Amino acid sequence: MNKISKAVVSRLPRYYRYLDELRQENIERISSKELSKRMNVTASQIRQDLNNFGGFGQQGYGYNVQYLYEEIGKLLGLNVTHKMVIVGAGNLGQAIANYGNFRNRGFEITALFDKNPELIGKDTAGGKVLDIKYLYDYVKENNVEIVALTLPKEPAQKIAEKLVECGIKAFWNFAHTDLGVSGDIIVENVHLSESLMKLTYRISEKNNSLNK
Amino acid sequence: MNKISKAVVSRLPRYYRYLDELRQENIERISSKELSKRMNVTASQIRQDLNNFGGFGQQGYGYNVQYLYEEIGKLLGLNVTHKMVIVGAGNLGQAIANYGNFRNRGFEITALFDKNPELIGKDTAGGKVLDIKYLYDYVKENNVEIVALTLPKEPAQKIAEKLVECGIKAFWNFAHTDLGVSGDIIVENVHLSESLMKLTYRISEKNNSLNK
DNA sequence: TAGATTGTTAATCGATTAACAATC
């Protein structure tokens, strides 16, 4: 299979979300044209995107909602279980641990880690908060696949490096830094402050154009 | 000023972050070439991006770090105060309220809102949690500019519509839905589950290529 | 069979990179 472009991959979860909604509305089939109207994109883009992965549709019919939903789910790796732990059990770490939908989608959060004694022992929907000193043994013994980093950037960087040595190959990074880890390690960043700045950029832009 | 492309805008916060680090290292000037090495982008892209907004550099010298930092800050609207409230005072809402750096960057979080009586009255760094029934009067009386939506999608959609009627023009949306609000309303989305799916896409992709 | 709609090729558009003249 050819390398799929980043732009296409980043649209897959949105297709998945819309197909889930269609499913819940008991809609059986949908054409690229109809879907394009719902999603506010071009029908051409939908067909091009899906055809990167082979033909999911049928001429004259469109796409079967349930089938396409499942196929995209497989592409997104949602047909297998992913073991994840959370490092940093503050509000953000707890928010992720307690978000039920992750579990429904095959994510198995089994523990949180923190150095703060007041948090250690606390119960969440994603398991107990453990002392961070047990982190490295834990990930090795439990075949953890993904580590979510919800802590400040300096410890995040150090801990990530040690986790790479323990064999971790995928990070969901909320720390405000680009983790400096080697190229074959997967890092998906969520930079909340950068998102907020994009919002205020657009506010300023709008204000400037009004005062022109 | 011509319309700046989305791709350029989305890179500005990252420039801003790197310039802040340079500043803290007391580095006075930097060339596009040096910065490109640090940031892992091309020097050409940096110069092109910055020139969308006018000449911030000087031939033979490069860019003055402090000056460029401030100018990008202005572009991002960080030179003015932004009043924000948070709707949904669960872990995620509290995480945002308690994140100190927002305040340093000119964001003024003055209250959270929730319908849950157990949360109402609770104190955070972003003010008290108030009963959601006071939300609409509050935003009107306090000239709130941005509303962060950290609650499930159904109430998020309804509340957003009512807030638009109250004059709110910018949403920072964490609900798993594309807010259906009119075109001149600014919506910046943070879809955590979509981010996590992009991560697992890359994990599957990698596993598939190993088993080929 | 006729109509609908995909899969896919071709055309367009936009973003990134390269090159270099301008200038500090």
Add this chain to the structure above:
DNA sequence: TAGATTGTTAATCGATTAACAATC
């Protein structure tokens, strides 16, 4: 002045849209 490095134009690359033949 000579060297360095920007600002900016031109070339390349990639992504999106349009068009249409294939086919259900």
